Amino acid sequence: MTTFYSEFSKVLLSVDCIIFGFDAGQLRVLIGKRQLDPGRGEWSLYGGFVGHDESVDDAASRTLFELTGLRNLYMRQVGAFGNIDRDPGERVVSIAYYALINVKDYDDKLRKEHDVEWVNIKDLPPMYSDHRDMIRKARRLMQQKIKTEPISFRLLPEYFTLTQLQRLYEAVSGEPVDKRNFRKRIKEMEFIEKTDLIDKTGSKRGAFLYKFNKAVYNEDPIFKL
């Protein structure tokens, strides 16, 4: 490795987080107004820089923790965004990650401190730099993932009704889902367990609460939705 080349090609490396949440029947993304120049005041993803002493994945975990106070979130890499002029200030290459969180796990005080908001994915404002592309790509990847892996429960509280779960799938896919077909498929998934708890907040009659059974999922990786 030549020192010459090293010096020549070193660049700033950042991570940007696309944090998905599900609330009031809508898929939402956590974004805030940028606090730095250039681009101060524009809507932006939350991000951070990659330190010398941490892997890129660790930088993303750390950044997520800074923002949410939560660890061990479900997190996947979206990819590297490396256009020369993507950051108007200086050459910065950014690795985007998406994460899934249960909105209710997120302390609202912390949210306000960081001055970020849950914005409906259907109503995204214009955004700083290439952040909209990042969100678009993250969403596509997440849509793919949710078809082959049961990640949906990461966006829901521990106990949830089938209607909530259906609304989540509708919000992610962007398309309505047939109730009976949906419930048929869920019934076949052994890792989604019916409990005998009943939720009365969503209806007068009340709906059974379900929960994700991790053990069954790990044994039996045959799943699809």
Next chain:
Amino acid sequence: MTTFYSEFSKVLLSVDCIIFGFDAGQLRVLIGKRQLDPGRGEWSLYGGFVGHDESVDDAASRTLFELTGLRNLYMRQVGAFGNIDRDPGERVVSIAYYALINVKDYDDKLRKEHDVEWVNIKDLPPMYSDHRDMIRKARRLMQQKIKTEPISFRLLPEYFTLTQLQRLYEAVSGEPVDKRNFRKRIKEMEFIEKTDLIDKTGSKRGAFLYKFNKAVYNEDPIFKL
């Protein structure tokens, strides 16, 4: 953007190329023995560094061109590989890309000059750093992609027989394919055009040659294999 943070977090950025080819019925990857310390002599992907004056995608295109002499190859990002110790010499974060080429477009003289070889994906040797992970991930992505987009023709000569195409799908998926069902599906794809040319190199009887029709594909993006 603080200069302090900038200096703190600048890292070397490289690109690594997973170049897929199809030859003698097998999916192959172009790899060579590493010429630099550390790791000299280990099997390795071909790569290069990202310059200040080029996007990461451009760095990958340039690196591909250096190696193959070919431009406008089909190329997709695999992702960023950013473990701290992935390069034993220095902190280097690498963005991997996979590319598809028609083996016969690749000048064999150039190949020898760069001292790289087409290795059957089933017989990969132990490799330098995380290069095997890169190949594994690239292969998975390519397998997914080929199901929804007609990229197979990028691995074949302009004219090809249905048997060649079938062997390619088998090599990519790693599973045998039923001949009649395969041909049925191909017939429905309007962007794969039968010509009246006949190839007699593969059999005594001869087989019709087909070609990809880009125009039809662009009009009619309904495809799946």
Next chain:
DNA sequence: TCAAAAGTGTTAGATTTACACCCATGA
């Protein structure tokens, strides 16, 4: 008593899979 969400099966159509023989040719 009625509005609102929960819950429940069946059928037609589409898609996918399995499967076997004849053809043309050069050696």
Next chain:
DNA sequence: TCATGGGTGTAAATCTAACACTTTTGA
């Protein structure tokens, strides 16, 4: 003449999609 790869269709099984009414209960 025979070994080799090229080419062809049908039927069963599976999966997917469409569809409407009854139940419970709080207001």
